[in-house]
Amino acid sequence: MHANHKKYLPFEPIRLPDRRWPSNRITKPPIWCSVDLRDGNQALPEPMNLEEKLMLFDALVGFGFKQIEVGFPSASEVEFQVVRTLIEENRIPDDVTIQVLTPARDHLIERTFEALEGCERAIVHLYNNISPVFRELVFHTDKQGVLDMAVRGATKIRELADARPDGGKDLTIEYSPEMFSGSEMDFALSVCEQVLDALGATTERPVILNLPSTVQMSTPNDYADQIEYFIRQLPNRERAIISCHPHNDRGTGVADAELAMLAGAQRLEGTLFGNGERTGNLDLVIVALNLFTQGIDPGLDFSQLNDLKRVYERSTRMRIHERQPYSGELVFTAFSGSHQDAIKKALDHREQHHPEHWQVPYLPIDPADLGRMYEPIIRINSQSGKGGAAYVLHSQFGYNLPRTMHPEFGTIVQREADRLGQELSAEQLLRLFISSYCDVQVPYHLMRHDIVESGQNGQSIVKFTGLIGYRTREYTLRGEGNGPIDAFFSAMHEAHIDGFEFVSYHEHAIGKGSDAKAVAYIELRYNDKTFFGVGVESNVSIASIKGVLSAVNRALQMEE
Numbered sequence: 001m002h003a004n005h006k007k008y009l010p011f012e013p014i015r016l017p018d019r020r021w022p023s024n025r026i027t028k029p030p031i032w033c034s035v036d037l038r039d040g041n042q043a044l045p046e047p048m049n050l051e052e053k054l055m056l057f058d059a060l061v062g063f064g065f066k067q068i069e070v071g072f073p074s075a076s077e078v079e080f081q082v083v084r085t086l087i088e089e090n091r092i093p094d095d096v097t098i099q100v101l102t103p104a105r106d107h108l109i110e111r112t113f114e115a116l117e118g119c120e121r122a123i124v125h126l127y128n129n130i131s132p133v134f135r136e137l138v139f140h141t142d143k144q145g146v147l148d149m150a151v152r153g154a155t156k157i158r159e160l161a162d163a164r165p166d167g168g169k170d171l172t173i174e175y176s177p178e179m180f181s182g183s184e185m186d187f188a189l190s191v192c193e194q195v196l197d198a199l200g201a202t203t204e205r206p207v208i209l210n211l212p213s214t215v216q217m218s219t220p221n222d223y224a225d226q227i228e229y230f231i232r233q234l235p236n237r238e239r240a241i242i243s244c245h246p247h248n249d250r251g252t253g254v255a256d257a258e259l260a261m262l263a264g265a266q267r268l269e270g271t272l273f274g275n276g277e278r279t280g281n282l283d284l285v286i287v288a289l290n291l292f293t294q295g296i297d298p299g300l301d302f303s304q305l306n307d308l309k310r311v312y313e314r315s316t317r318m319r320i321h322e323r324q325p326y327s328g329e330l331v332f333t334a335f336s337g338s339h340q341d342a343i344k345k346a347l348d349h350r351e352q353h354h355p356e357h358w359q360v361p362y363l364p365i366d367p368a369d370l371g372r373m374y375e376p377i378i379r380i381n382s383q384s385g386k387g388g389a390a391y392v393l394h395s396q397f398g399y400n401l402p403r404t405m406h407p408e409f410g411t412i413v414q415r416e417a418d419r420l421g422q423e424l425s426a427e428q429l430l431r432l433f434i435s436s437y438c439d440v441q442v443p444y445h446l447m448r449h450d451i452v453e454s455g456q457n458g459q460s461i462v463k464f465t466g467l468i469g470y471r472t473r474e475y476t477l478r479g480e481g482n483g484p485i486d487a488f489f490s491a492m493h494e495a496h497i498d499g500f501e502f503v504s505y506h507e508h509a510i511g512k513g514s515d516a517k518a519v520a521y522i523e524l525r526y527n528d529k530t531f532f533g534v535g536v537e538s539n540v541s542i543a544s545i546k547g548v549l550s551a552v553n554r555a556l557q558m559e560e
Contacts, residue, residue, distance in 0.1 A: 035099075037069060041071075042072070044275075050082060055315050059312075072100070073115035130179065151195060180226070192240070196236070207240055208241045231264045244268055246260070254282065273318075289325075306372065326365065341388070343363065393430065438534050443471055464487035464491045477491035485545070505520065
């Protein structure tokens with residue numbers, strides 16, 4: 001790059017030579033808190049209205065969230081009314097706790113408590129920025145100034161909580177030293193300790209200490225070091241629930257969260273699909289499903305993920321990227337031929353053996369567990385391999401091509417994808433298969449036929465008679481053999497159709513009941529090359545004969 005990189009200061013990590021988090025393992029889910037209705041909403045080009053917020057709130061409840069930050073009631077009338085509507089219309093389930101955000105300013109804290117009147121259970125989330133860049137460039141104050149701001153806010157909250165009819169018994173207080181990851185750790189500890197004192201935090205009534213990576217500044221291991229250091233140095237650790245709120249400025253929000261959990265974080269704040277300021281918040285869907293793929297029940301239900309996507313996109317008017325982990329349209333799609341072949345073989349193995357555990361190459365999770373279908377997994381373009389097209393024909397239309405036919409049809413598919421310069425849909429693939437194999441009636445086409453089967457001395461004899469067209473001419477054919485194909489081969493000689501050697505035959509039924517048809521796959525050798533033909537008919541004998549003619553026509557067309 002030609003820009004001056006020297007103007008950026010490298011992040012200064014803390015010293016933690018005896019860090020323990022790298023040896024830890026995540027064995028249970030965190031406490032989840034969705035901040036979609038507040039942090040996610042404030043980042044939208046068009047913030048949600050009351051109806052949209054209520055719709056998303058109901059969806060979050062339905063998918064299992066027990067803590068939901070519903071707004072910033074002192075910020076605007078809409079934010080205030082969202083909280084009041086949830087309370088007055090009794091829309092908050094008994095097992096769900098709403099959370100509201102307030103800056104450390106007295107009049108804004110008072111307005112926040114007004115919004116909570118009549119709410120039996122809530123989390124009041126207090127915050128102020130403690131980082132040096134804010135102290136110096138925004139607040140024009142020193143450490144004592146931001147410390148006093150935090151303690152005054154905490155004291156005000158305790159005063160108002162004590163004045164509630166229940167004495168604040170059902171209120172949980174949360175404090176966020178904003179820009180925690182960009183602050184001096186010992187100063188952050190001092191601020192949080194004095195806030196805990198001001199709030200009267202105890203082991204029985206702990207305070208949530210939310211330690212945000214408000215703007216990512218370092219690699220995730222540095223954030224984990226900060227969390228572990230903070231937890232190890234915090235006096236009376238048991239009177240705090242350690243929460244994290246990672247953003248995604250460096251694209252590592254999920255890594256920050258998972259490493260923070262290794263370091264001891266008990267709670268995560270984030271949003272659906274990572275919506276939020278700048279590059280977004282932590283994507284809670286990814287973290288939850290990452291746990292799921294490790295055999296850990298996340299406590300959130302994403303078994304109908306597409307339903308949640310629809311509500312999210314409708315309420316936020318945001319679009320989920322096609323490559324978003326787990327939820328993107330293309331994340332369970334393989335274009336690469338080698339990937340397609342591996343997926344197909346593994347799925348075939350599952351269908352035959354029903355193993356207990358999920359092990360499918362390139363698919364870390366079973367799409368069915370998210371309410372998604374197998375059909376879109378393999379899609380076809382010019383990069384697709386020999387097995388991909390066969391998989392789509394089988395999974396979506398019931399055609400079970402012999403494995404030896406896959407390379408031949410794969411070449412036809414790649415040629416068509418190159419010609420079009422785009423992906424082939426399943427319907428396009430089916431049309432290409434039919435036109436390439438089933439509708440090949442040049443130079444020969446069957447006009448009439450009659451098959452008679454009889455037996456002599458325990459042996460079956462099949463006689464074939466028919467009329468075959470060759471361009472503008474017609475030939476009457478007669479032949480007999482030990483089966484329909486053998487009889488037809490014998491009859492072909494009368495039309496001077498010679499030089500073909502039978503190689504293989506496969507057939508299966510397609511469809512059900514009266515609509516069922518037979519599909520016959522015929523492989524012939526001609527001039528030291530093999531060619532496949534396909535016949536589809538209600539009668540399996542006629543399907544076989546049509547398959548032979550298809551292979552003959554394809555061989556002759558290739559020769560020409």
